Amino acid sequence: MTDAIAVEGLGRRFGAFHAVRDVTFTVARGEIFGYLGANGAGKSTTIRILCGLLAPTAGRATVAGLDVAADPEGVKRRIGYMSQRFSLYPDLTVAENLDFFGGAYGFSGRALRRRIDAIVEETGLRALRDSATQSLPAGLQQRVALANALLHDPELLFLDEPTAGVDPASRREFLALVRRRVRRGATVFLTTHYMDEAEYCGRVGMMVDGRLAALGTPAELKQRLVPGDAWSVRSARRAELQAALAATDGVRAVHPHGAGFRVRCDPARLDGATLAARCREIDPAAELEPGTATLDDVFHAVVAGGGVA
Amino acid sequence: MSAPGRLRRFAIRTGAVAAKEATHAVRDPRTLYLALGMPVVLLVIFGFGISFDVEDVPIAVVDQDRTPDSRALERSLTTGHEFVVAARPDDPAEVDRLFRERTVSAALVVPRGFAREWAAGRRAPVQLLVDGSDGVGAQSVLGNASAALRAEGRRRLAAETGGAAAPLAAEVRLLFNPALRSAVFFVPGLIAYILYIVGVLLTALTIAREQERGNLEQLFATPVGRLEVMLGKLLPYLALGLLQALLVLAFGMAVFEMPLRGSLGVLGLGTLLFLAGALAQGLFISSVAGSQQVATQAGALSSLLPGVLLSGFVFPVENMPLLLRALASVFPARYYVDLLRGVMLRGNGFDALWGDFLGLGVFCLAAVALATLGFRRRLA
Numbered sequence: 001m002t003d004a005i006a007v008e009g010l011g012r013r014f015g016a017f018h019a020v021r022d023v024t025f026t027v028a029r030g031e032i033f034g035y036l037g038a039n040g041a042g043k044s045t046t047i048r049i050l051c052g053l054l055a056p057t058a059g060r061a062t063v064a065g066l067d068v069a070a071d072p073e074g075v076k077r078r079i080g081y082m083s084q085r086f087s088l089y090p091d092l093t094v095a096e097n098l099d100f101f102g103g104a105y106g107f108s109g110r111a112l113r114r115r116i117d118a119i120v121e122e123t124g125l126r127a128l129r130d131s132a133t134q135s136l137p138a139g140l141q142q143r144v145a146l147a148n149a150l151l152h153d154p155e156l157l158f159l160d161e162p163t164a165g166v167d168p169a170s171r172r173e174f175l176a177l178v179r180r181r182v183r184r185g186a187t188v189f190l191t192t193h194y195m196d197e198a199e200y201c202g203r204v205g206m207m208v209d210g211r212l213a214a215l216g217t218p219a220e221l222k223q224r225l226v227p228g229d230a231w232s233v234r235s236a237r238r239a240e241l242q243a244a245l246a247a248t249d250g251v252r253a254v255h256p257h258g259a260g261f262r263v264r265c266d267p268a269r270l271d272g273a274t275l276a277a278r279c280r281e282i283d284p285a286a287e288l289e290p291g292t293a294t295l296d297d298v299f300h301a302v303v304a305g306g307g308v309a
Numbered sequence: 310m311s312a313p314g315r316l317r318r319f320a321i322r323t324g325a326v327a328a329k330e331a332t333h334a335v336r337d338p339r340t341l342y343l344a345l346g347m348p349v350v351l352l353v354i355f356g357f358g359i360s361f362d363v364e365d366v367p368i369a370v371v372d373q374d375r376t377p378d379s380r381a382l383e384r385s386l387t388t389g390h391e392f393v394v395a396a397r398p399d400d401p402a403e404v405d406r407l408f409r410e411r412t413v414s415a416a417l418v419v420p421r422g423f424a425r426e427w428a429a430g431r432r433a434p435v436q437l438l439v440d441g442s443d444g445v446g447a448q449s450v451l452g453n454a455s456a457a458l459r460a461e462g463r464r465r466l467a468a469e470t471g472g473a474a475a476p477l478a479a480e481v482r483l484l485f486n487p488a489l490r491s492a493v494f495f496v497p498g499l500i501a502y503i504l505y506i507v508g509v510l511l512t513a514l515t516i517a518r519e520q521e522r523g524n525l526e527q528l529f530a531t532p533v534g535r536l537e538v539m540l541g542k543l544l545p546y547l548a549l550g551l552l553q554a555l556l557v558l559a560f561g562m563a564v565f566e567m568p569l570r571g572s573l574g575v576l577g578l579g580t581l582l583f584l585a586g587a588l589a590q591g592l593f594i595s596s597v598a599g600s601q602q603v604a605t606q607a608g609a610l611s612s613l614l615p616g617v618l619l620s621g622f623v624f625p626v627e628n629m630p631l632l633l634r635a636l637a638s639v640f641p642a643r644y645y646v647d648l649l650r651g652v653m654l655r656g657n658g659f660d661a662l663w664g665d666f667l668g669l670g671v672f673c674l675a676a677v678a679l680a681t682l683g684f685r686r687r688l689a
Contacts, residue, residue, distance in 0.1 A: 051530050073532060081530035085523035089329065091336050096329070103325020104531040106318040148527075 002065050004029045004156055004187035009056030012045050012245040019045040022059070023212045025205055029155075032182055033189040034201030036299060040055065043191040044084055047160045051081045064155055077105070080149035084160040084191075086141055090134035092155060093124055094144050097133055098151060105152040115151055123147045125176060139170025139207060146177060157181065159190040163197065175200055193295040204295065206302050214302045217294055226293040227299045228252060228267050233279065234260035235286040244282050250274075255300040260287075262297060322533050326541025330515065344511060344549045348503045348557045348648070353500050356492065356565055363449040367395035369407050369416040377426035382435065385461035386417065388444055388454050391453045404438060414440045427465070484653045492565045497649035498622030500557050501583070505551065505620075505642050506612040508587030510596070511546050513608030516595035516684070534683045542587050550584040570656030579652070579662070582669040583645040589676030593625065596684035613638035622646055644668035 005027040012020045022043040024101045027033040037043045049053040050063050052072025061068045064078040088097045094115065102112045120126045123143050128136065133144055142162060149157060159178070163171040174198065182188055190201070198204045199218050206214040206221075214221055233243045244260050250270025254263050265275060272290055279286040334340045369384065372379050386392045395413050398404060404416045412622065418436035427433040441447045482534070486493045516538075517527045528538070529648055558576070561567045570577065591608055598604035617623060617634065620642035626634060637643050644665040651657035 048526075053529050062683035076530060077532050079530075083523065083526045083530070085526070087523040089333070089524060090522075092329065092332055096332055100329040101531065103321055103328070103526070104533045106321050106532065108321045108324070156561050179451065305621070 001061075003027060005033070005063050005189060007046075007050070007059070007060070007061045009059030010046070010049065010056055010061050012042075012049060012054065013057045017227065018210050020049070020056075023207075025057075025212060025215055027187060027203075030182060030185060030188050031166055031202045032179070032188045032200065032225075034069050034198040035207065036195070036198050036204055036295070037049065037191075037207030038193065038303075040126040042210040043207055044160055046157050046207070046241040047081075047189065047191055048238065049260045051079060052074075052076050056155070056233070077157045078154060079158055080152065080154035081158045082142075082145050082149045082160060082162050086138075086145065088133045088141065088145055088148065091132065093130050093132055094120070094136075094147075095129040096296065097144060097148060101148040102151050104111065107152065115153075119147045119151050122150070122180075124173075137170075138175070139166045142166055142170070142174060143177070150181065153184060157186055157188045157190075159188065161191055161193070163192070163194065163244065195294060195299060198295050206299060208303055214298065218298075221295065221298045222293045224295045224307075226252075226264055228293070229265050229272065230297055231263045231265070231272075231275065232260055232289040232291060233263055233286060234289075235279070235283045237283045237286075241279060241282050241286060245275075245278065248275075248278055253297070253301060253304065255297075255304075257296060262300075264293065264297060264301075319534075319537060322537045323541045326533065326538055330542050331548075333515075334549060336392065340511065340549075343507060344546075344553050348553050350508055350562055351503045351563075352496075352499060352560055353559055355502075356496060356561070359518040360362065363446060363453065364390050364509075365393050366391060366453075367413045368392045369396040369398060369404050369413040370394050371398055371401050371416065371418045372402060373399075373401075373421040374419045374423040376424035377417040378427060380456070382423075382461055383417065384421060385464075386454060386457050388455075389457070391450075391457070393447065400575050401454075406439055408438070411440075414446070415454060416444075417454075466560060476523035483561045493654065495622075496561045496565045496567050497653060498620060498646050500554075500561055501620055501642050501645045502520075502578070502616040502622055502647060504550070504554055504584060505587050505616040506609065508546075508550055508584050509608045509612035510605070511549065511605045512542060512588045512591030512596045513598070514601050515542050516592065517598050517601045517604040520599065521601055532552050535684045538684065539589070539592055539681045540675060542592060543585065545583070546588050547585055550588060551581065554580045554584065564592060567653055569653050571658060575658055576649075576652050578668060579648045580624035580646065582666065583641055583648075586641045586669060586673035586676050589673060589680050593676055593680035593683055598682055616642045619643060620646045632667060638668070639672075641669050641672040644672075 003026040005025075007026070010020060010023045023042075023046065024048050024276065035043050035046065042238060044045070045054065049056050050061055052063075052068050052075040055069055063075045066074045068075050089100070092100070092143060098116045098119065102115060107115060108167060120129055123146060125140075125143060128140065131236070133141060135146065146159075146162065149159075157178070163174055165301050166174065171194070178188055178190070179200070192198055201218065203215070203217050204221065205212050216224070233245075234239065238261065242256075245251050245263055248270070250266050252264040252266055254261055262263065264274065276288050319508065334344075371381050372383065382414070385396060392415070396407055398407065401418055404413075404418070407413045407416070416438040418438070420434070420436070423433050423503060435458070437451075437458065439447050439451050439454070516525070555593070558580075560566035562569060581656075590611065594607045594611065595604050599605055619626065619640055622642070626643050629637065645670045647671070648662050648665040651662050657663075
């Protein structure tokens with residue numbers, strides 16, 4: 001069985017700007033592949049190339065066994081795509097949007113009705129069929145967009161930042177819908193900058209400045225790139241404490257996270273008790289929470305280290 | 310995939326685009342106003358506003374002769390509705406002031422001795438002054454006044470020679486528009502102009518709007534082809550355009566008493582071709598413009614200028630320099646104006662109008678082809 005996606009030496013240049021350069025990876029059938037990176041790192045460019053929307057300027061990519069540069073139309077028939085921008089027709093109802101996209105994939109009449117009935121059931125949109133899409137909250141709009149992308153039962157699903165700007169509960173529901181499709185055999189390629197979302201992925205690739213800087217399962221990446229302990233620290237004297245810890249022997253990395261910051265240590269040189277003591281010297285009120293490394297830590301390590309693929 | 314299967318999918322996808330586009334159109338009050346409200350408003354404004362029929366032109370009469378003959382001459386000007394006497398200065402120098410103050414647009418000066426010279430059988434000159442600063446108006450005023458004065462001269466001559474006819478008398482009759490009403494001449498041009506500009510503007514926004522909203526990227530990711538997008542967008546607006554044409558033509562016939570001497574079928578087919586060409590021109594602009602703002606500007610300019618200047622609406626195309634005539638031949642407006650005049654006033658059929666049908670058909674096909682080719686399905 002061939003890979004669902006195979007990318008080799010892929011590059012895309014816009015004038016002198018290399019949006020994507022020399023990217024190589026494969027995605028197996030039935031896998032959820034997470035593509036991570038900051039804005040402008042080349043995530044959307046890659047996904048657009050894979051969807052046949054943008055021609056590559058270097059390398060090659062096959063999707064569902066078809067070369068995206070040679071047969072973009074064949075690729076389009078086999079995939080579902082949800083672009084980063086909310087790109088439904090806001091003045092049309094949920095059902096009218098589905099009607100249109102169903103027709104766009106060549107379905108009509110009873111076959112189209114059946115598919116729409118099934119998809120609104122699957123995505124929980126049945127009650128909203130006749131609502132104008134522009135009147136729905138962002139979370140539901142994303143679900144309508146997903147329904148559109150799934151209507152023709154694609155073997156591959158490309159989701160470009162599908163949950164950006166959506167509340168956490170809606171994000172979870174959305175990802176649950178995606179995972180249900182994967183259990184039914186679909187392959188998913190999704191870009192995100194939510195690291196917790198990436199934890200759900202079978203494998204992740206991290207993009208930094210157009211290059212694929214890290215690739216592997218979340219566990220592998222953590223093991224390889226951020227071994228040791230990781231702590232979440234909260235303190236009123238955050239800047240001072242961060243600087244002091246960064247200079248402490250045995251501390252591998254310090255980077256801001258949420259309201260506080262993360263500290264990664266080499267357990268052989270610095271144990272938890274010593275770290276806590278060191279923190280309290282500077283701020284007796286500092287709160288430390290032990291934990292394991294996250295993909296967020298990995299991402300910071302990758303960005304800081306220039307990447308270890 | 311088999312050929313019938315491919316055709317069926319083509320029809321399904323085109324139909325899906327058309328249904329979506331029709332829903333956009335009927336949900337958007339601006340589109341409906343543009344298609345059905347604005348044409349009537351334009352027709353009323355221009356139809357009543359543009360007229361070369363000059364009436365009640367204020368005239369100054371300087372009668373230095375003060376004889377029954379001079380008064381008869383004055384009456385010959387004012388018995389129609391063309392002129393009303395607005396001033397009767399004694400001094401011819403006064404006329405100059407009246408022109409400057411725009412109290413009058415014309416002046417008749419009858420010098421002392423007019424009746425005496427006439428009675429003696431000698432030349433009896435009178436002076437007619439016309440404000441030339443308003444070119445079109447001046448020509449009409451001049452034409453009306455000199456015709457009235459010449460007629461009066463002939464009438465008197467005939468009376469004196471005991472009814473003997475003038476040696477040469479051309480009997481002038483105007484065919485197709487005997488009363489020479491300017492509405493009959495103008496309204497076909499006006500209809501073409503309105504249908505053209507509204508047609509182009511209706512579609513000029515459609516693709517640019519989808520591009521701005523981000524819909525195009527999603528559309529590109531589906532198997533819908535370029536021609537399917539173009540035809541799908543064209544069809545609903547063609548239906549709307551035909552409704553609009555019906556409205557405008559009916560209005561022109563009811564309010565401006567336009568005749569329809571030819572066949573409705575010829576008129577309908579010509580209108581269909583013209584509308585399809587205008588809509589495709591809008592689609593072409595929309596597919597290359599990139600933003601709604603640019604599309605609106607380009608759409609308005611590219612229909613307004615040819616629609617007014619190169620259509621024969623106001624200026625006859627035949628009298629233009631070669632370069633402009635060639636340019637006019639590119640745009641469909643001149644063919645449609647010609648076709649409308651032909652079928653409405655002269656009652657022409659295909660045999661006389663095939664050239665116009667050819668021009669409209671070629672433009673329509675070229676515009677659809679250009680719009681399709683100009684529409685890039687890939688992101689830059």
